Amino acid sequence: MKQRFKIVVCLLLIATLVLPLSAMAQDGGDEEETPRMGFWEECADPANLSGEIPIGVVFGLTGSIAQYGEPQANGVRLAEQEINESGYLGEEATVTFVYEDGGSDRETSIAAFEKLINEGVVAIIGPTLSSQAFGADPLAADAGIPVMGVSNTAAGITTMTGDPELDQFIFRDSLPESGVIPGTVATAVEILGIEDVAILYGNDDDFTASGYEVFVDALEEAGVEILLEETFSRGDVDFSVQLTKIIEQDPDALVVSALIAEAVQIVTQARQAGYDGPIIGGNGFNSPALFTDAGEDANGVIVGAAWNVGNPNELSEAFVEKYTEAYGNPPDQFATQSYVGAWLMATAVRCADSADPADIRDALASIQDFPSPLGLFSFDEDRNPVHDPVVQIVDDGAFAVFDESYANYFD
Structure with missing residues (x-):
């Protein structure tokens, strides 16, 4: 009888120890599923966001530059999934990226921007080429919509209009040449x-x-x-x-x-x-x-x-693994910059706790030391990216x- 009592007590003690450890393991598992990207601590969980927040995306998905545009779109899609599944914009809100083909010429990108602006997007990512940006970005700026180039590297992108009131809406996360x-x-x-x-x-x-x-x-x-x-x-x-x-x-x-x-x-x-x-x-x-x-x-x-696939940065390694699993091949620089760009836009919405384009612009301009696959990322006073390049x-x-x-x- 005493032996049986001892066994029961031991089993109870083991259960007492194992159950909390199991709960901790489950909690740890949830933490592992949460993307490590983002200003989770720097900006409080949004309290005023709700519904779908539309952000336009214009990349060259057809024509001679689709080799850039398709990986770019894949990078944004992966970011969209992570942002929404993690609840980055709060319990009541999700981001919806609205895609338009910018083609390989200036006119197609201009038409895509006009359509997105008329549909009421709160920000735009793209277009793919600098020549397209010089034609399309002023439309967004004139409408008070922040726009971020994720592959525009020509000189003068963020100051293209010559009017500081308009140029303040033009950003890029792609290092200039x-x-x-x-x-x-x-x-x-x-x-x-x-x-x-x-x-x-x-x-x-x-x-x-x-x-x-x-x-x-x-x-x-x-x-x-x-x-x-x-x-x-x-x-x-x-x-x-x-x-x-x-x-x-x-x-x-x-x-x-x-x-x-x-x-x-x-x-x-x-x-x-x-x-x-x-x-x-x-x-x-x-x-x-x-x-x-x-x-x-x-x-x-x-x-x-701006980036190399062998970058030992752990955020870069995690991104490469997820992208490769999703699309069957490793990401290139253009996919990486678009992925980061989508997270930067979402971070501006989170930190502003607002879907108003002017608030998003202000929050975007204030981003400093953002951990990303590109390394620690900041915008300078002219809304150009600051991070280390690679040869x-x-x-x-x-x-x-x-x-x-x-x-x-x-x-």
Whole structure:
């Protein structure tokens, strides 16, 4: 009898210990499911939000820039799911991202913005290209709707209207070329000992022309001689004339400012023509389409970026895992920037505790030290992003961090 009593007491004691531990484990599991993104502590849970909060999204989902736009849309979709499932905007509210195809031209993006503004969105993310932004963003600003570019890197994006009252509504989370190219050039010069280059750039696009200007300034600052400059237009497919002239100059490196459609052809045709040296590209090269379409010819392309898939940042690692699980392939820089952009917009709504566009604008401008896959993110006084860039090289069909280990890569 005493033995049986002892056994019962032991079982009761074990149950007393196990049940709280089980509850703690369940609580811990819930915490793991909650996204680590966001200003959960910095901004109180919203008390005044309710219903669906519509935010417009304009990306190039068709045409020649869909290789940028589709990953961008995927990044926003993943963020939307996380934001709403976590209750980031409170118990009574959800964010609804309303998607419109911005095409690959300025007019289509303008039409998409007009439609979204008429439908009553409280903010807009996009469009994909800088040239599209210069046409569409002023419409949002004039309507008092905050707009955030997540891939617009040309100079002057956030001050495009010249009117501070309008420009205050224009943001971007994509590092401008002026914040990336100088470091890319300096790193390539230091590691590879580059003394002279030839330049090939698109002269009929705001982004590629702006990138060219930044490249020239950075090369001059680094003491690199420019042997030759050649141009092309969007839609060109034959670069043999320009490349023949460039290869005859025997430059230490080929510098290219191009969008991805032209970039792939330039890289492929340069290799076919016998050029096996470094190719230094602008932000337009930051797409996996570069090495999936150009294949081994893309090896040795160097490009500055806002982000690298191997970033050890734990938020970046978590994002890569979730994105890959959802879409079957790792994210690129454009998906990452759109994902962060969606979270930034949602954070502005949360911190403002308001769906009023003016309140969202004010809260967006005040964001500082926001933990993200891009690193600690802030907006400066001109609503440009502040975070550390990275220099990459295509090696064996993937972007790798470019460092001293590649000093003899082209020997």
